[in-house]
Amino acid sequence: MSEREWDVLAREEVFAARPYVVVSRERIRTGAGVIVDDFYQVALADFAVCVPQLDSGEIVTLWQYKHGPRRFGLGFPAGFIDPGEAPDTACRRELLEETGYAPGALNSLGAYVDNGNQRGSFGHYFFARGCSLVASPRPDDLEPIEIRLMRPAAIDAALAQGQFSVIHHVAAWAFARAHVA
Numbered sequence: 001m002s003e004r005e006w007d008v009l010a011r012e013e014v015f016a017a018r019p020y021v022v023v024s025r026e027r028i029r030t031g032a033g034v035i036v037d038d039f040y041q042v043a044l045a046d047f048a049v050c051v052p053q054l055d056s057g058e059i060v061t062l063w064q065y066k067h068g069p070r071r072f073g074l075g076f077p078a079g080f081i082d083p084g085e086a087p088d089t090a091c092r093r094e095l096l097e098e099t100g101y102a103p104g105a106l107n108s109l110g111a112y113v114d115n116g117n118q119r120g121s122f123g124h125y126f127f128a129r130g131c132s133l134v135a136s137p138r139p140d141d142l143e144p145i146e147i148r149l150m151r152p153a154a155i156d157a158a159l160a161q162g163q164f165s166v167i168h169h170v171a172a173w174a175f176a177r178a179h180v181a
Contacts, residue, residue, distance in 0.1 A: 004031030019045050019083065044121035048091040049078035049168055051176035052101055052128040059155055059180070060099050060131060063146040066165055073165025074148075074158050076172050087111065087124035095128060099147055100137040104130025109175035114168070123168050127176040152180050 010027040022043045028036050052060040065072050079094040081087055088106055095101055109125040139145045150158070155173060164170045 006030050009035070019080070021045075040118060042115070042118045042120060044119075045080045046087075046122045046124070047078055047080050047168070048087050048094060048124045048126060049076055049172045050091045050095050050103075050106075050126045050128050051076050051172050051180075052095055052099070052103060052131040053180060054101075054131050054149070055104075057181055058149040058151060060095075060101055061148045061150050061155065062098065063148055064141065065143040069165040071165050073169075074155070074163045075166055075169035078168065078172075081124070088126065091124065091126045091128075095131075096135060098137055098139045098141075098145055100133050100135045101128075101131040102134045103128030104132065107179065109172070109179075112171070123171070125172050125175050127179045129179075129181075152177070 007029040008026050009029055012025050013022060014025050015021070015023040024041045024043070026039045026041060028039045030036065054060065060077070062075050062077065063072060064075065066075075077091075077095045077098040079090065079098070081090040085093075088108070091106060092103065095103065105128070107127045107129070109127055111122060111124045113122050114120040137145070137147065158164065159170065159173060164173075
């Protein structure tokens with residue numbers, strides 16, 4: 001097995017609707033030396049997602065419609081990272097905008113790409129401890145958001161019942177679950 005990274009020999013942008021999506025065709029050489037003339041990459045906007053916990057142990061969750069899966073589902077505060085914005089800053093901003101809560105402490109749970117070959121989006125995951133209500137929510141989503149304070153066991157049950165509709169929120173819960181008090 002080759003441990004070499006792939007080389008990009010040429011890159012052509014074939015579609016762009018910035019900041020949401022850029023599609024590129026690359027000519028690449030694999031670690032094994034194989035040339036692929038049309039390896040497509042899809043770069044979606046980077047995002048931050050946060051699992052916020054109150055001192056009471058409750059988790060701040062959101063119930064909202066998402067058009068990708070075309071249904072309502074359970075999730076957490078999340079949103080795009082603005083150009084030049086640090087992921088933790090975006091996380092704090094989205095948490096405040098969508099819920100009115102601010103974290104006492106914010107811990108990074110890692111950053112991951114969601115598609116192993118075509119890239120997709122790059123997600124930054126956070127766990128916020130000691131959150132407190134400091135403002136009224138000001139969500140800018142196209143649909144209303146229902147804030148639900150839930151106990152961890154209830155979120156586990158919701159996951160088992162298929163109530164999450166977006167994999168990034170499932171991943172956020174999986175990353176945060178070991179940190180939940």
